Amino acid sequence: xIKVAIIGGGNVAYHLTKAFKTSKKVEVALFxxxxxxxxxxxxxxxxxxxxxxxAIVEVAKKLLDLNVLVAHTSxxxxxxxxxxKRCGVFYPLQTFSKEKKVNFNNIPICLESNNTExxxxxKILAGYISNSIAAVSSEQRRAxxxxxxxxxxxxxxxxxxxxxxxxxxxxxxxxxxxxxxETADKIKTLDPFIAQTGPAKRHDLDTIQNHENLLKNxxxxxxxxxxxxxxxxxxxxxx
Amino acid sequence: xIKVAIIGGGNVAYHLTKAFKTSKKVEVALFxxxxxxxxxxxxxxxxxxxxxxxAIVEVAKKLLDLNVLVAHTSxxxxxxxxxxKRCGVFYPLQTFSKEKKVNFNNIPICLESNNTExxxxxKILAGYISNSIAAVSSEQRRAxxxxxxxxxxxxxxxxxxxxxxxxxxxxxxxxxxxxxxETADKIKTLDPFIAQTGPAKRHDLDTIQNHENLLKNxxxxxxxxxxxxxxxxxxxxxx
Numbered sequence: 076x077i078k079v080a081i082i083g084g085g086n087v088a089y090h091l092t093k094a095f096k097t098s099k100k101v102e103v104a105l106f107x108x109x110x111x112x113x114x115x116x117x118x119x120x121x122x123x124x125x126x127x128x129x130a131i132v133e134v135a136k137k138l139l140d141l142n143v144l145v146a147h148t149s150x151x152x153x154x155x156x157x158x159x160k161r162c163g164v165f166y167p168l169q170t171f172s173k174e175k176k177v178n179f180n181n182i183p184i185c186l187e188s189n190n191t192e193x194x195x196x197x198k199i200l201a202g203y204i205s206n207s208i209a210a211v212s213s214e215q216r217r218a219x220x221x222x223x224x225x226x227x228x229x230x231x232x233x234x235x236x237x238x239x240x241x242x243x244x245x246x247x248x249x250x251x252x253x254x255x256x257e258t259a260d261k262i263k264t265l266d267p268f269i270a271q272t273g274p275a276k277r278h279d280l281d282t283i284q285n286h287e288n289l290l291k292n293x294x295x296x297x298x299x300x301x302x303x304x305x306x307x308x309x310x311x312x313x314x
Numbered sequence: 315x316i317k318v319a320i321i322g323g324g325n326v327a328y329h330l331t332k333a334f335k336t337s338k339k340v341e342v343a344l345f346x347x348x349x350x351x352x353x354x355x356x357x358x359x360x361x362x363x364x365x366x367x368x369a370i371v372e373v374a375k376k377l378l379d380l381n382v383l384v385a386h387t388s389x390x391x392x393x394x395x396x397x398x399k400r401c402g403v404f405y406p407l408q409t410f411s412k413e414k415k416v417n418f419n420n421i422p423i424c425l426e427s428n429n430t431e432x433x434x435x436x437k438i439l440a441g442y443i444s445n446s447i448a449a450v451s452s453e454q455r456r457a458x459x460x461x462x463x464x465x466x467x468x469x470x471x472x473x474x475x476x477x478x479x480x481x482x483x484x485x486x487x488x489x490x491x492x493x494x495x496e497t498a499d500k501i502k503t504l505d506p507f508i509a510q511t512g513p514a515k516r517h518d519l520d521t522i523q524n525h526e527n528l529l530k531n532x533x534x535x536x537x538x539x540x541x542x543x544x545x546x547x548x549x550x551x552x553x
Binding site for chain 1: 390
């Protein structure tokens with residue numbers, strides 16, 4: 076039985092706690108970052124800090140007196156920023172919303188530690204909730220986080236823009252849902268470079284011009300131009 | 315039995331022909347746009363033109379002598395551009411790649427016609443392959459096509475950029491696949507405006523700055539800035 080304290084009040088803390096609760100090999104307790112942690116956290120093997128990036132070090136400092144393994148869940152914060160003797164990273168690469176259940180089975184847990192022993196403890200713990208475990212250095216994790224922002228946050232923002240265009244034209248956003256699901260499903264078997272379709276990929280400049288004329292929101296118009304430019308560029312074409 | 319001729323050599327023609335072949339109520343034949351169509355197309359009820367936008371009118375003109383219903387499959391071309399007496403639009407809202415099987419069941423087929431009788435014929439035909447049928451005017455379809463480009467083409471391009479970042483950092487793109495699948499899965503139950511996560515949504519300016527510094531490709535750096543700006547703007551925040 077591994078005894079885990081999770082510290083945080085956000086989506087990652089919430090879903091991670093829920094996931095550990097499904098394992099019989101883990102005893103988990105959730106704490107707020109504002110708690111007097113060194114007094115409350117007793118008889119714990121691993122503290123997982125799942126607070127906002129800017130608060131991680133401050134919380135980690137509160138745990139200095141405890142002889143526990145301290146790991147954070149951030150994509151951006153380097154392991155060397157943790158002041159604790161035994162430290163690591165436990166970064167679940169997924170997008171978490173309170174309103175949406177997640178299945179941890181396939182979520183890659185990206186691990187890092189300064190020593191093999193602690194790495195193996197994190198690996199055992201991660202293995203209780205996921206089948207996908209990866210050793211990822213701080214530098215790689217930083218890049219992976221940028222890639223995740225581009226792949227997830229930016230795509231989701233595209234969905235938001237698309238929904239806005241639907242609303243402006245009395246169209247149900249439901250019409251786009253099968254397309255969005257297929258867009259993601261394709262990358263299971265096709266490289267996204269190969270899966271690309273659309274006017275920019277076909278170098279269909281008339282359609283591109285018509286679309287730009289159609290967009291009223293100036294930020295969206297600019298984005299349309301620049302993403303189109305980036306697609307043309309990726310496939311060695313010019314406007 | 316509805317007898318359908320599909321004209322085209324691309325992905326839409328290929329997948330649409332395959333879909334109709336699964337229905338016992340449809341007899342389907344595939345023709346190339348370069349064929350001498352008015353001689354070859356005999357005893358057909360509906361001709362579906364699935365060629366590139368710029369070639370649609372030219373192909374439609376070849377069918378002027380035939381007393382058939384002529385429909386194109388384009389998101390961008392207005393119905394009034396078709397010179398045929400009986401004409402319509404049969405626009406399957408999906409992304410098609412030759413390498414990827416698609417299930418037409420849930421693909422919205424967006425229909426338009428100048429008269430109720432032909433509209434109903436298209437509706438019956440669409441019903442043989444899909445459960446999702448929508449009446450969409452030329453003007454709405456043009457907007458829907460822009461929304462589809464944003465939701466699909468642009469998202470997929472984000473996946474391509476993310477894959478590039480992974481490769482540059484010796485990371486497997488497989489690490490991002492569960493994230494990408496969840497990004498799409500979320501919109502089944504959550505509005506994308508609500509589903510948004512990430513540094514721009516949290517107004518985490520430090521992380522945004524770090525990410526910009528990390529990106530080497532100047533076009534990607536510019537895109538990162540502008541999409542971030544658009545997200546901040548969407549949630550009423552500023553850089």
